[in-house]
Amino acid sequence: MMDSYIYIIDDLAFFLTGILFLYLFVLSTASHFKHITYPKAQKKYRCAILIRESSPLPDLYGKESPYEFITYSDLYQGINSLDKEHYDLALILPDTARTLSPQLLDKIYDAYDAGIQAIQLHTLVKGCKGFRFKFRVMRDEIKNSLYRAGNTQFGLSSNLLGTNMAIDLAWLQKNLKSSKTNIERKLLRQNIYIDYLPEAIVYCESYPPSPYRKRPRKMISYLLPSLLEGNWSFLNRIMQLLIPSPLKLCIFVGIYALLMTAYNWTSSLGWWSILFGLFIVYSLAIPDYLVEDKKKKKHSIWRKKHLNSELKKTPV
Template identity: 65%
Template sequence: MDNFIYITDDFLFFCIGLLLLYLFILVVASHFKRTNYPKAQKQYHCAILVPAGSLLPSMYQEAYEFITYKDLLEAIHSLDKERYKLVILLSDKSSSLSSHFLEKIYNAYDAGIQAIQLHTVVNEHKGIRKHFHVLSEEINNSLFRSGNTQIGFSSNLFGTNMAFDLEWLQKNQKTARTNLERKLFKQNIYIEYLPDVIVYCDSAPVYPYRRRIRKTLSYLLPSLLEGNWNFCNRIAQQLIPSPIKLCTFVSIWTLLITGYSWTSSLKWWILLLGSAITYSLAIPDYLVEDKKKQKHSIWRKRH
């Protein structure tokens, strides 16, 4: 019995240790300075699609052309390729756009980028449940979007607040629920992430794709045989548990193994500290600053 527990303990430590090392590399890479794209040499026209019934985002200095739709597929295929080169799909929760929004997208498109994931920032995240949801998404932004692109892999798509080459989108968007991310990865098309091109939302947008583990794994072997490491990286990341689930499991196992054999638990306490440091580095400053401001305001009220 003792041998079985020690073998299981070593196996779990090896697997989770490798996973945390991988995540640590991604989060460190996400803090590297990003290379800005040079100014676009051409003038492009962009259509911004917004679901009908939602409020149009407030605008800054740039000129925007919003098109509302009831049927996304019909709206995409009705756009004139001679007039528009780019199309942006915004969430129905979007409330405003960051400054120089289109300019930065045009710069990336002019450099040959066909698919771009924009940075979604949720304005309202009061309450424990909402705050943890926003926290989890920002950690995903740091690891699987910013971290991926900094080491040469494609960004993960969120499913909304995205920009595409119109011609590619019209060829590949067959239904309203077509998984565009999977098509991009299968075609080995690079997906860029622009963290400073921000779509502010009043509440968290809904992820439009169903997470099907079995179907995801079915693409792993063909991707390995084709040498599509970009897609292999994405498949592996879909299998990684959420930060809360991973930290909860490591915490529980650490306590159990501490009670069983404290000498064997030392490595798990180090691993638990490493996971806390990794995920802490992935949390953006604005979420930490918001919590500090709340604490200071409570202190002022009490005193």
């Protein structure tokens, strides 16, 4: 009798984990497709770049910079102080931002001209060393591949980091109630598409903190309403909140596979296959610049030429 319960639980766990593996595999594979290239903007736009008063960006770029930096001490006040007649977009950057990729604003304007109201830029941290730092970079790039680049390939909204993002100023002033307002949740609830521009890069010296507090329980409470409304981007975002991190998922599957091997090795073969498949999925999600062995890079599955070309011409 006990054996029957164990096998039922094992079958259910294997089925759910298998569905999750297939979902991640599809997103990881899709992230390798080139992002849509928007036509050149047909009119001129203006973007206010919001930075904290302590940010060194104005000094780094100088007075001749094409960027319009607006300093603030309170994000809510800083956004609401902007003139909608003068600016079309607000670009929110963290204190840790140090370099902007060439033609970053042009890429933002092209997407905005095509009707995109919210844009997540590519955050790339450079300069720190050590295994812990490299592991975090790899983890964040996996998230970029799966939950940003992968999402947008299927017409679903990108996950929003909370910073390094450009948003329509009129919408932002109307919906931002305080500096801690969850902008991502507001956008998703209104079914506003969030795009991800992997080649529009903001280089940071360390990881930028999110300007607002994210409450997973609050997001999960919208699971049923989003399903009934057919808001697939919001539903997809909520489901992704429930997915464990790559490390936790691999540890869980590995431990379960070991336990099943000790109990009945023939029943463990499927779990070892899923674990091996997860390694492939997460390897596919790692961009080429993180693979240090140049000899292997020529024939590896990590190649992402469209991103590498941007990294090469971007000064750091």
